[in-house]
Amino acid sequence: MAEFAIQVRDLYFSWSNGADVLKSCTLEVPQGEFWMLLGTNGSGKSTLLKLLAGLLTPTSGDRQVLAPVGFVFQNPDHQLVMPTVGADVAFGLVEEKLSPTQVRHRVAEALAAVNLLELQRRPIYALSGGQKQRVAIAGAIARQSEVLLLDEPTALLDPDSQLDLVAQVRRLVKSRNLTALWVTHRLDELDYCDGAFLLEKGCVVDRGDPQRLKQRLMQVELAS
Numbered sequence: 001m002a003e004f005a006i007q008v009r010d011l012y013f014s015w016s017n018g019a020d021v022l023k024s025c026t027l028e029v030p031q032g033e034f035w036m037l038l039g040t041n042g043s044g045k046s047t048l049l050k051l052l053a054g055l056l057t058p059t060s061g062d063r064q065v066l067a068p069v070g071f072v073f074q075n076p077d078h079q080l081v082m083p084t085v086g087a088d089v090a091f092g093l094v095e096e097k098l099s100p101t102q103v104r105h106r107v108a109e110a111l112a113a114v115n116l117l118e119l120q121r122r123p124i125y126a127l128s129g130g131q132k133q134r135v136a137i138a139g140a141i142a143r144q145s146e147v148l149l150l151d152e153p154t155a156l157l158d159p160d161s162q163l164d165l166v167a168q169v170r171r172l173v174k175s176r177n178l179t180a181l182w183v184t185h186r187l188d189e190l191d192y193c194d195g196a197f198l199l200e201k202g203c204v205v206d207r208g209d210p211q212r213l214k215q216r217l218m219q220v221e222l223a224s
Helices: 045-053 085-091 100-113 129-142 159-176 187-192 210-223
Strands: 004-014 020-030 034-038 060-065 069-072 147-151 179-183 195-200 203-208
Touching: 004 045, 004 179, 020 045, 020 179, 020 195, 020 203, 034 045, 034 159, 034 187, 034 210, 045 060, 045 069, 045 147, 045 179, 069 129, 085 100, 085 129, 100 129, 129 147, 129 159, 147 159, 159 179, 159 187, 187 210, 195 210, 203 210
Parallel strands: 034 179, 034 195, 069 147, 147 179
Antiparallel strands: 004 020, 004 060, 195 203
């Protein structure tokens, strides 16, 4: 069993126009833990997550992520493609050449894990934002993802749904021995994670205890 599910070493990334986004970025996420990635807009958080998911290629440096990887976008409408909940979760299993019975089992298990089994036949359009995000997460669970990468998944949710979702992901990480890296701006979400990274101008400048980082950022907010 790998000690770290995510390892990033000296990662650099620049856009084609030469603009630097990540500079000598290094971090490690232990397997079976829930970590968060903090930083102001433009610090490189979403870019780093896309590099970890293989959606972008680094300019230089090394990244290793335990596969398979599930990516959850800020806006679930960008990744839910089928008309109903069950069909959408099953859609991600097409490449695995499973039998219909195996697909039904995987879909039911994944939806049960996010407390949506009773909504299996519900049209996607009839779901709340929080329910849509849980369907996206169920899709990653159905594919038996080892690592969940979540790019500000609560950004479009109301306050109650925000904390419900972060608590749900923490339970999934602990009950299924998953690893999650969650991008956030919200300091109250730090109460649910095992550790956090602070990204500034494309470089990790602090890491470790989430409550210590929370205090650091609260002091910055008060001073500004």
